[in-house]
Amino acid sequence: MTPKKIAVLGGGNGAHTMAAEFTLKGHTVNLYEMPQFKNNMKKVFETKTIYLQGNIKELQGPVTLNDVTDDIEKAVSGCDYICIVAPAFAHSGYAKLLKGHVKKEQIIVTFPGAFSALVLKKELDGPDCPIFADANNLPYDARLVAKGSDTVNVFGRNPINIAFLPADKGPSLIDEMREDLFPFEKIYTDVLECGLAIVNPDWHAGPVLFNISRIESPQVNFFLYEHGWTPSACRLNIAMDKERKALGNVLGYNLRPMEDFAGRPDDYQWTWQDLYKEGHGSIGLTPICGPNDINSRYLTEDIPFGLVPWAAIGELLGVDMPLTNGFIDIINVVHEKDWRKEGRSLEQLGIAGMTKETLLKYVHTGEK
Amino acid sequence: MTPKKIAVLGGGNGAHTMAAEFTLKGHTVNLYEMPQFKNNMKKVFETKTIYLQGNIKELQGPVTLNDVTDDIEKAVSGCDYICIVAPAFAHSGYAKLLKGHVKKEQIIVTFPGAFSALVLKKELDGPDCPIFADANNLPYDARLVAKGSDTVNVFGRNPINIAFLPADKGPSLIDEMREDLFPFEKIYTDVLECGLAIVNPDWHAGPVLFNISRIESPQVNFFLYEHGWTPSACRLNIAMDKERKALGNVLGYNLRPMEDFAGRPDDYQWTWQDLYKEGHGSIGLTPICGPNDINSRYLTEDIPFGLVPWAAIGELLGVDMPLTNGFIDIINVVHEKDWRKEGRSLEQLGIAGMTKETLLKYVHTGEK
Structure with missing residues (x-):
């Protein structure tokens, strides 16, 4: 060297x-x-x-x-x-x-x-x-x-x-x-x-959305993984992750961060029970206390730098992402903000108006 | 008589x-x-x-x-x-x-x-x-x-x-x-x-969605209004209620069930603080324990017979209802169901394919 x-x-x-x-x-x-x-x-x-x-x-x-x-x-x-x-x-x-x-x-x-x-x-x-x-x-x-x-x-x-x-x-x-x-x-x-290979926004989605009331109530007895990681939360995580993967497929990628995280084979078909086991069975995750503030990075980072650009790219390419978009809309109300404007929009990414072909050419060659 | x-x-x-x-x-x-x-x-x-x-x-x-x-x-x-x-x-x-x-x-x-x-x-x-x-x-x-x-x-x-x-x-x-x-x-x-004059689906929306993890954990210490009625929950209720009212406006109605419920003047502009006070200040509501089951009528009734037909009529008339639709999409994942099919669809209501004019003529005269 x-x-x-x-x-x-x-x-x-x-x-x-x-x-x-x-x-x-x-x-x-x-x-x-x-x-x-x-x-x-x-x-x-x-x-x-x-x-x-x-x-x-x-x-x-x-x-x-x-x-x-x-x-x-x-x-x-x-x-x-x-x-x-x-x-x-x-x-x-x-x-x-x-x-x-x-x-x-x-x-x-x-x-x-x-x-x-x-x-x-x-x-x-x-x-x-x-x-x-x-x-x-x-x-x-x-x-x-x-x-x-x-x-x-x-x-x-x-x-x-x-x-x-x-x-x-x-x-x-x-x-x-x-x-x-x-x-x-x-x-x-x-x-x-x-x-698109970030796991957090989809990994946190269900347990965060379905516990907003707890998150904004500073109660010491709330642990995101122990209490928030319920069957419904796991189902929402998986459903939102499918939207992300569908977007990846359209671009030619086989996204698999959740599988990497859990040591599962390629294209593993997650059930909510599998995911429940990952959340509750992780010694690294179960001791995590809180969050106890809606301005937690589980929302203020995951949305503007994850869900917002994913949804925007999905819209650009015609990939339907209703759960991702519904999640953004609902948290916009929670935060009284417009995360689509404040987050990574197509304009901020410099890719507004591109087609799939011009987008892929741009990221590969740097040429518009 | x-x-x-x-x-x-x-x-x-x-x-x-x-x-x-x-x-x-x-x-x-x-x-x-x-x-x-x-x-x-x-x-x-x-x-x-x-x-x-x-x-x-x-x-x-x-x-x-x-x-x-x-x-x-x-x-x-x-x-x-x-x-x-x-x-x-x-x-x-x-x-x-x-x-x-x-x-x-x-x-x-x-x-x-x-x-x-x-x-x-x-x-x-x-x-x-x-x-x-x-x-x-x-x-x-x-x-x-x-x-x-x-x-x-x-x-x-x-x-x-x-x-x-x-x-x-x-x-x-x-x-x-x-x-x-x-x-x-x-x-x-x-x-x-x-x-469209039902208050429940929008009145329950925030406190239910933001407490799904609690609702599906049979804990005796959960009271929907005492614990679930947080600032964010109130904000979501109001935002969803605005979508319902916007749909009503397009049809020529001045919907005001929340105002009736609370004894407020016509067209009262709710803040989340007002709504917080209504929820926490009601002796009829604060003692309500639970729900402790995701198959509660707060979801299995409010969605198929409220949000689903509202969203469907909204789509028919070109009224944008992203929160209502996001809510349905997310609870579809929770229940592993398609409430748009099982609930009151335009087909079930017998009004599919109508325009605003033919729809209003139909409900007024009974003639298609």
Whole structure:
């Protein structure tokens, strides 16, 4: 591996961990946080040092970064990779911020993605347009020990898959990126497959919808999986997941995140009893208490960055998704918002008015 | 009042009470129950006598009916009024049963209706077609003291409104019917307005949908109004009610059952806070425990006889009802059923393919 220059954009648990790990690997790493949030990580701005602790043998001790900055030009200039490690709602902000500061040789990887490559490309398209990639997950389970701390507890690693925009660039880049960054497992056909391969929105749908009253009543005795994961909730999850898979089929993908999650064979035909067993039988899930707020990420993330773009792509391609749409309509009432406007619309993805053919050409070649 | 001959069809609390009250008023009354259910009221079949008790001064003591029979011809022959007092799911069965046994001078009144006149007319149309009327409620709060008992506790009377099919017959009939049967309050424009003037489906929507997990977990500590009537539930109720009212507006009605229920002025603009106060502030509602079964009438009645025909009429007239439709789609998954087929479809109502104009002509004149 040849050492590279990498910018990590973001100020959360994942960004801290990633900047430290890339430095430990021998890369030159700049960590960037927006000026309005830099006070949250004052200590790291001053010392440029992050302390790693936790379960992962090779992620331990103090790590001093090349730079910690709130100057985007300084952060990304000359970098081979720009890694955005931020919640999905921040992606379009980063897209605007990066405009005029990127070059076509650079690769922007978003952890996790959810169609982010499309959002970024829409803003950054042109002669200097970099290459984009979306990862389907955060590579770590990690938490800063306290807000404003310079110390991160790293509990574990997550396997991650990746998609490229344009997809055609993937084969020539993936080997080096696996050495430089992470051992990406699956390479998706394209960023659409990656964005449709999120399990959360359909996995949370039934237990969240059928417990809104509990979620907005701050009762300590509510556990989403123990109490909310009922036969009806499982039936709704499966029915909504079928709509997602039907959309994937039209685009030529065999989406199977729920099967991956549960270690089931391809095209496993889920019954609600199977799913009930997965939910109630998981030691990782049953202890999860709450949510006790309708502004939980089970809704405010799953809808705008999952269900909304899925439904919009479904409408573009003529795939009927009544449950997905009904769910969005109902939660719009709950939140007194229009998630179709605030979330990842076709306009925000830069694919409005496309046909299936022009859409697939665009994600594969980057050409409209 | 000239004494009349009346058939009361049905074997439940309401039918028993109504047959007894009409007899006390001086009418000649036949009570009919289907052969397959007559064993449930063996005693009344043997003695033809019903005992009234409870709060209503004039509804007390033993009342001997003219006849109690499971022979439909014997029950309805020569009757001025045929009163169907049965759950909505039994109406189409009664329609089939009455075929060939009715005359055009007879008036069939259904307590309560929910578009039943349309269901009955579809089956009984022709030269002998009787006149139909739908009441919007049961006239009593009453309960047999035990299953199979001949004694009814009558707790109270309900004000009731009525609609005629054809609507044009109403003005010439209502005065006599008020003397003969009940002091009907409002006369609806037509049976469509009556069917759209049910408050339950939209009143129950949010608290039921957002508590499905609790409803299917038989926990004794769930009270629909105390626990389920949350801000989000109220918001969904109001939003769904707006769809119903928009449909009513297109047909020329000013639907206001929620306002009536709460004693609010016409066109009151409900906030979720108002509705929260109505639900939590009602001594009649807050003690209601459960439901603890997804096959509760809050779903199995409200959907097939409320939301389904509303959505179908909305589609016929081009009124967008996304929340109503999303709700049906989601509960179809919960029940593993297709309520659009099993409920009151346009076909079952006999109005498929009509335009607004032909539909309104039909309900007003009875002519297609």
